[in-house]
Amino acid sequence: MSTNTTPTTGTSRTDYDVLVAGAGPVGLMLATELKLAGVRVLVVEERTELDTAPKAGAINTASAEAFERRGLLPAVEAVRGHQPFQGEQRRPPFVGHFGGIQVPADCVDEQDPSLRGRGPAWYVQVPQVEVERILAQRAARLGVEVRRGVAVSGFDEDEAGVTVHLRGGDDVRATWLVGCDGGRSQVRRQAGFEFPGTDPEITVRHTAGTVVGAEHLGQGWQHTPTGVYVYGPKPGQVRTVELDGPPADREAPVTAAEMEASLRRVSGADVRVPEVTFGTRFTDNARQATTYRRGRVLLCGDAAHVHSPFSGQGLNLGIGDAVNLGWKLAATVQGWAPEGLLDTYTSERHPIGAWVLDWTRAQVAVMRGDANSSALRSVVTDFLGTRDGATYYVKRISGLWQQYDLGNGHPLVGATMPDLRLDDGTRLADHTHHGRALLVDLAGDDQLAALAKSYPGRLELLRGSADGAGVSGLLVRPDGFVAWASADGAGDPAGLEAALARWLGDATSRFN
Structure with a gap:
């Protein structure tokens, strides 16, 4: 296997602008963002079919809004059988759990400014395999080339690009290589990224099958001196958390006998598990690459960070990585990116990834069976049962807290765009399907129109009106x-010009 991450003699041959390793939801999301921007992209995937194993069961608000900006919410609705979004139907009694502590829905302040008017839902129930299917269909519509049954076995990097060696295929020359190949990323290992973090302390087993004696099990998440277990919500579905270290062999199949023994140890109940139809293990291994870029190699999604899936943050964190990286890498490929733009991928996304790792670590801390953790669990349970606590939890898991430091000024700067409803009946998200930057003029300001003309191919101008918007312009x-952002009646052309130069580069440079 050849892996060289130091500059060598360059070559003029280029097959693709970007090669994406991994066709899971993150790799497909990134590939579609790149293709939308006109980038030549190839996706390679070792699996020959979609991964149908049960994984994440929902996308949060941040991901739902990202899908909405690309016109993908109708496909999500279709998967859900045209059921109304969570915000439009009677909610279940709990909005989620924190380390097995269930958070009551009726305590959430739905009028909190961060929750009110934020689009489709806080959390949209849709299995990860369906998210992957929706993105695969979008990739096909856009003409993204996806090669299945092919994996990266090594690569050689030089000053002009990367020659990628494919197991099950020919060598491919690309200007950039992005590892979206999961927590055990070959790209990350071969490129030599540092991957510090904390070692696993627990083993979680999750199976579906048959459970005899289930009537002896408690309802919902149950904490015991030997661990945590939950039975359901579907019959035969079991999850156990044991606190005695990682498994000896994580890759070995989870047998019915192993699951039965684990459930009996944790629950203390007289139950039997005669068969399992699905089984998996995971741990609380929590690690993060110190940077998401080394030369012409980048990491995205689980390749950049691993953690336990408690509270369902992994898929959503990866989708956020992909939409942040996609346009920046496309701008770099096309030659109009301002200096340092690609480096803002790490500086913006790394802190969010670090927070998710700590969020999952904190949940393990309240799961332990010792007296200190039991006392902490009691305090956290009380907090999450309050209006402030439950609302805090929802804002965190939904991704609504995420904001980048893009400078001082208007409160909207650094946050995701507001859900503006324009007077012509459209919503702001309806005008973002093209994947380019958007300059919104709600005051008929000719200066904004003139500035927009300076960035053809990079910036779209939207002129209209929106009663009660509170702003006259947005980039x-x-x-x-x-x-x-400009407040109602307050022009700021100098601030806009600086923002345009910072994110869209020199107005005199030509779009390739």
Whole structure:
């Protein structure tokens, strides 16, 4: 296997602008963002079919809004059988759990400014395999080339690009290589990224099958001196958390006998598990790459960070990585990116990844069976049962807290764009399907129109009106984050010009 991450003699041959390793939801999301921007992209995937194993069961608000900006919410609705979104139907009694502590829905302040008017839902129940299927269909419609049954076995990097060696295929030359190949990323290992973190302390087993004696099990998440277990919500579905270290062989199949023994140890109940139809293990291994870029190699999604899936943050964190990286890498490929733009991928996304790791670590801390953790669990349970506590939890798991430091000024700067409803009946998200930056003029300001003309191919101008919007103008980056905003009746052309130069580069440079 050849892996060289130091510059060598360059070559003029280029097959693709970007090669994406991994066709899971993150790799497909990134590939479609790149293709939308006109980038030549190839996706390679070792699996020959979609991964149908049960994984994440929902996308949060941040991901739902990202899908909405690309016109994908109708496909999500179709998967859900045209059921109304969570915000439009009677909610279940709990909005989720924190380390097995269930958070009551009726305590959430739905009028909190961060929750009110934020689009489709806080959390949209849709299995990860269906998210992957929706993105695969979008990739096919856009003409993204996806090669299945092919994996990266090594690569050689030089000053002009990367020659990628494919197991099950020919060598491919690309200007950039992005590892979206999961927590055990070959790209990350071969490129030599540092991957510090904390070692696993627990083993979680999750199976579906047959359970005899289930009537002896408690309802919902149950904490015991030997661990945590939950039975359901579907019959035969079991999850156990044991606190005695990682498994000896994580890759070995989870047998019915192993699951039965684990459930009996944790629950203390007289139950039997005669068969399992699905089984998996995971741990609380929590690690993060110190940077998401080394030369012409980048990491995205689980390749950049691993953690336990408690509270369902992994898929959503990866989708956020992909939409942040996509337009920046496309701008770099096309030659109009301002200096340092690609480096903002790490500086913006790394802190969010670090927070998710700590969020999952904190949940393990309240799961332990010792007296200190039991006392902590009691305090956290009380907090999450309050209005402030439950609302805090929802804002965190929904991704609504995420904001980038894009400078001082209007409160919207650095946050995702507001859900504005224009007087012509459209919503702001309806005008972002093209994947370019958007300059919104709600005051008929000719200066904004003149500035927009300076960035053909990079910036779209939207002129209209929206009663009660509270702003007269917005500059929205391709990833949906606000880079500049002007309050009602307050022009700021100098601030806008600075924001345009910072994110869209020199107005005199030509779009390739």
